[in-house]
Amino acid sequence: MTDFTKTRTMFHLPEGVIYLDGNSLGPLPKAADARVASMMTDEWGEMLITGWNKAGWFMQPNALGDRIGQLIGAAPGSVMLGDTLSIKVYQALASALEMNPARKVVLSDSGNFPSDLYMAQGLIGSLQQGHRLEVVAPEALADRLADDVAVLMLTQVDYRTGRRHDMAALTKQAQALGIIVMWDLAHSAGAFGVDLAGSNAEFATGCTYKYLNGGPGAPAFIYVRPDIQDTVRPALSGWLGHDAPFDFERNYRPGTGMMRMRVGTPPVIQMAALEAALDIWDEVDMAALRAKSVELCEVFIAEVERQCPDVHLASPRQADQRGSQVSFTFAHGYAVVQALIARGIIGDFRAPNVMRFGFTPLYIGAEEVRVAASVLAETVNTKAYEKPEYNQRGAVT
Ligand SMILES: Cc1ncc(COP(=O)(O)O)c(C=O)c1O
Numbered sequence: 178m179t180d181f182t183k184t185r186t187m188f189h190l191p192e193g194v195i196y197l198d199g200n201s202l203g204p205l206p207k208a209a210d211a212r213v214a215s216m217m218t219d220e221w222g223e224m225l226i227t228g229w230n231k232a233g234w235f236m237q238p239n240a241l242g243d244r245i246g247q248l249i250g251a252a253p254g255s256v257m258l259g260d261t262l263s264i265k266v267y268q269a270l271a272s273a274l275e276m277n278p279a280r281k282v283v284l285s286d287s288g289n290f291p292s293d294l295y296m297a298q299g300l301i302g303s304l305q306q307g308h309r310l311e312v313v314a315p316e317a318l319a320d321r322l323a324d325d326v327a328v329l330m331l332t333q334v335d336y337r338t339g340r341r342h343d344m345a346a347l348t349k350q351a352q353a354l355g356i357i358v359m360w361d362l363a364h365s366a367g368a369f370g371v372d373l374a375g376s377n378a379e380f381a382t383g384c385t386y387k388y389l390n391g392g393p394g395a396p397a398f399i400y401v402r403p404d405i406q407d408t409v410r411p412a413l414s415g416w417l418g419h420d421a422p423f424d425f426e427r428n429y430r431p432g433t434g435m436m437r438m439r440v441g442t443p444p445v446i447q448m449a450a451l452e453a454a455l456d457i458w459d460e461v462d463m464a465a466l467r468a469k470s471v472e473l474c475e476v477f478i479a480e481v482e483r484q485c486p487d488v489h490l491a492s493p494r495q496a497d498q499r500g501s502q503v504s505f506t507f508a509h510g511y512a513v514v515q516a517l518i519a520r521g522i523i524g525d526f527r528a529p530n531v532m533r534f535g536f537t538p539l540y541i542g543a544e545e546v547r548v549a550a551s552v553l554a555e556t557v558n559t560k561a562y563e564k565p566e567y568n569q570r571g572a573v574t
């Protein structure tokens with residue numbers, strides 16, 4: 178079991194704020210302050226370049242990758258940390274396409290995050306081998322799986338609606354047709370327990386700044402199924418993925434296993450913050466987390482629908498088809514979210530009309546969810562969102 182009152186005390190949450198945006202950027206783990214400070218003064222400050230060996234910076238992407246692996250059902254040695262998620266998507270897709278050279282279709286769905294699709298378009302443009310990206314509705318995926326598809330590239334949980342794909346079933350169906358499968362777990366890792374190894378997918382990627390609470394700009398991760406690690410060719414052949422980086426050879430030779438998925442110098446300061454965030458996860462039972470997450474989502478849906486008939490549920494009604502977020506559509510959604518933020522209730526908005534709310538049992542409880550639902554209803558019912566200041570768009574929504 179997990180003591181969520183204890184995990185809550187491990188985060189800094191500003192006074193008066195109900196934070197329902199941990200699906201976008203997790204809050205600050207209190208221990209991260211001291212961990213980063215000690216990395217700066219004791220490690221960087223005192224050890225200087227010797228920190229790569231003495232403080233273990235060099236192998237930290239592997240060590241933290243293994244800790245993330247525990248949360249997503251991946252064996253030790255199959256998850257590597259580094260770079261941004263967009264880069265890791267590119268890296269996984271490039272390797273995946275090479276495993277299926279005779280096929281030219283990358284299949285994805287309209288619930289995928291734009292950056293994943295953009296990276297696929299960029300890679301296809303560079304390859305100049307006649308590949309094409311095909312994007313279908315999530316419900317149309319199963320029917321589109323066929324033997325012309327090289328790679329099925331999906332994000333498990335839709336960033337707008339929270340709709341969750343059945344990872345195991347789709348992977349199985351795709352692999353039966355010879356399709357390589359890669360999953361983006363950005364909205365899954367830390368949202369619920371994932372059985373990545375059990376799904377048999379070849380590749381997965383994800384980020385650490387959402388539910389895992391690693392902080393803005395925290396590094397991403399990539400997973401490669403253990404049996405293919407030594408055969409995949411790394412497209413981003415940086416020196417830290419080389420078999421012997423400090424031999425400074427003229428030509429690239431990939432390192433063994435996940436070492437080849439490293440690219441360049443890892444972000445050591447950022448990894449210190451992530452390390453503190455992952456310490457909290459040591460306290461968490463994923464089944465208990467999921468049960469609490471479902472409870473919070475259900476309370477929110479029921480309370481909003483009871484008090485506010487003008488907004489419409491954009492997330493699946495059935496809990497087993499959702500991640501850990503709930504979205505409602507409303508024509509003035511942007512302004513409503515701004516009005517909520519002004520009252521300390523932080524969710525976010527995704528164009529054209531989606532109000533998103535993330536539910537994170539580590540630091541959010543049912544009472545706060547009830548308050549948030551009531552304030553949302555009041556904001557919509559009284560048209561409080563009409564104030565001009567709530568209708569001015571910022572660069573980040
Ligand atoms: C599913 C998904 N893929 C890719 C990205 C882009 O990640 P990054 O900005 O870290 O490259 C995001 C960011 O939110 C995302 O949610």
